[in-house]
Amino acid sequence: MTGGRKVAREPKTAYRMASSSTKLLVAAIDFGTTFSGYAFSFRHQYETDPTKVSGKVWHSKTGLLASMKAPTCLLLKPDQSFEAFGYDAENKYSELALEDEHKKWYYFKRFKMMLHDRMGMKRDVELEDELGKSVSATKVFSLAIRYLKNDLLQNCKDQATEIYEKDIHWVLTTPAIWSDAAKQFMREAAVKAGINGDALEIALEPEAASIYCRHIPLQRTEKGGKVSVETFSPGSKYLVLDAGGGTVDITLHEVTKDRTIKELHQASGGPWGGTRVDEEFRKLLIKILGCPVFTKFQHNYMDDYLELLREFELKKRDIKTRI
Template sequence: MDPSPEFCCLVCAIDLGTTLSGYAYADKRDYQYDPLNITVPNWIDPSSFTITKKTPTTLLLDKDRRFVAFGYEAKTTYDELEKKGKNVEYIFIPQFDFMFQDTLEMDMKIRDSTGTREILAIKVLTHAIKYFRKLMLNTINRKRLDVKETNIKWVLTFPAIWPDRVKQLMIEAAELAGIPKIKLTMAFESEVASIYCSRLPISGFVDRDNFGIHQIGQKFLVLDAADSTVDITVHEVANSRTLKVLEKARVLDCGDFCVDNYFKDILTDVVTSDVIEAFRLNHTNEYNNFMQEFQNKKRTTNTTKQTWVSMRMPESLPKVFEKLKNKSFKEELTDSKYCKSIKWDGDYLCISPALFEHFFVSARTSISDYVWDMLENPHMDGTDTIIMIGGFSGTPILQTYMKNRFSACRIVIPNDPELAVLKGGVLFGYNSYMMSERKAKYWYGIASVTKFNPKFHDNEKKNKDLCCDIFDICVQRGSILTVYEGHFKGPYETNRDDQNEMDLEIYVSDSDTPPMYVTDEKCHYLGSLTVDLPKNSKRNTRGVFVNFTFGGKEFFVRARINSNKVVMTGTFNFLENEP
């Protein structure tokens, strides 16, 4: 189970996003005096010299795959290498979009920005986590904080969409980065963000409409709009004033990237895909800066108050176009179907307010439709507050649209929606019992055997008088799970006197009805549970009772041996291959 806050002097939360990442911390004395006294270090964007609270999720390695730089430093260093023609000796990963792939495995490889070199995904995650761990340790030394590394509690936040295998991969990467598992807590982004909003004063919100203190029975919806995904979660305040989850994980591919992709599609429609690809590959520095400027415009542009949106024209883009197409770039813009919406004015590419807002149409419509459908669910009756957090929630265009469509609801937006997860992660690190209940996403079961019954079992599963491959249910889908509490399941008996350990195969299913066999279509192998057994001096059959306890790392596993009632902790491995 997660280490108690009594054993930590400082909590550090790390939020690894696909495009932006950061960390926040608070030592215990500051937390006890003011829980919101949370430090989020500043970064300086070298392209604009502006101060930011997060750094790009970019990683630079040398040809031997050794760490060189992360964040703004990685981008700047790679840009300089590119200008000198030395970038071919390095591996540059501009964003971590691979983290949202359901197929992410221990041995999965990802490609660099050129698409020519590969590196293990777990190595990329390890480098990133180690980078933030070293930053935290350097900060402790620089500020002379009286904190030992062994007394730091680390919190890694993750979206609800992540399957158990991906979370386990992140845990393994954290351990390789020097963070012991006992000092690590995993936390749902939407949950910790709602905790943060519940603590904010009225001055901490846009429009000065604060969320307020949790009231027993209160229901609210958290809209966590991030880079490529949007998590929509409904919480209710339990009698103990902790939070329980009524519904969650309604995740869509309609976040920030949806707007980016629409913008790229329009550009491609104007100049063709081969020009965009040549520009991206041969002038990576300018391409990345151009897309970063678009990110900044999304966060500041309110189309109801502004005329044309101006972005600095990349110097190389017109040159690449004219070289490949043997045609004037300006004439192409003038002759295109977007001539009334896009123009080249001096050093700037100018976009009309109508077209700029149109970039958001698909994303904002999909998000609001999903929120609407969830609020229409009878179980969600009384949910009249929507909390908007995440980087995409910081865009004025999305904020205005949500307020207009859900005029009957209270739309609550913190002044720093992109930091709600980081700061909430620190609060969660000091009190992980703020979340009292969750709803199980899957059926969890153990591969077992039972006496064969021809009325119920398939003949192909028969082995002598037993039926094999039975899905023995341990956790029912949709059941309400009290965090850090569980129930024993079993016994699962030994079949040899000299047996020193027992390997139990864990399966999950998202089917509507419970699976009969572990080989059913919607049933998937999750991992194995290895339980060490005490020596059997009396040659008795020994049974193992298994307990699934859900918490910060999804679930812990404990086993009780019935022969002597010894309680032992099993090691759960999500990452091995299917047997």
């Protein structure tokens, strides 16, 4: 038990912004195992409606997939310089594979869980891409964060908003069950990506979700022509289950009298996210086809392999649970 620790971190989508803050904008990057995205909120928007947050809708090349996040995929050129992220990385790598020109390029996907799998990791650790070629983990993470950061800034400009980086408070999310070393690694990768460390806050994903839940309207009443909306009242207790692609985080919170949030139990969970389903699907294919055949298919027919994974992702989303 934590003895009622108060949650004081900024949430992933910028729902808590002190009125005394000098920053005009809170920008948050949600770096996920399977999908990543960002959101931002201006101070004047927060003061009017704390749940009013802007983001971006990402689209696949075929238009079959559209969501508030893009696949956590990074494509690097043969010289290890940045080429593409998200759906663009998937599409470009698939095109290279069709021409059998992909083997010198570096393609990374769902690499975030390395920070959970290697709790005692060192800064010089390397990541292996889809074909087993290695690149510095710091470089891979920082290039991905840099892309999301720059795309967010461009999104603000496209909305005819003149904003400077000095006006931004940055938030980067991590799973609650990660080690301090993993959280520090993400902070250092973000700084290397060009984010000012003094304006950067690391937020735990379930606590971010919890702070948002505190602002969700639960009941709408109308009396004498006046409409009022009620949220969680002091003393309310609720459980937050954050089931992501890599991890599942579970936390229990209570709204205090001064409307802050108190943690009733330390966050728990484990590496039980959606990628576990993908791994079991891969094991099933290897069991049916045999490891040599599956490996040959992955290496020599990469475009078909990527299409198979996309189709499987669509099927997963269509599954309905009956109770």
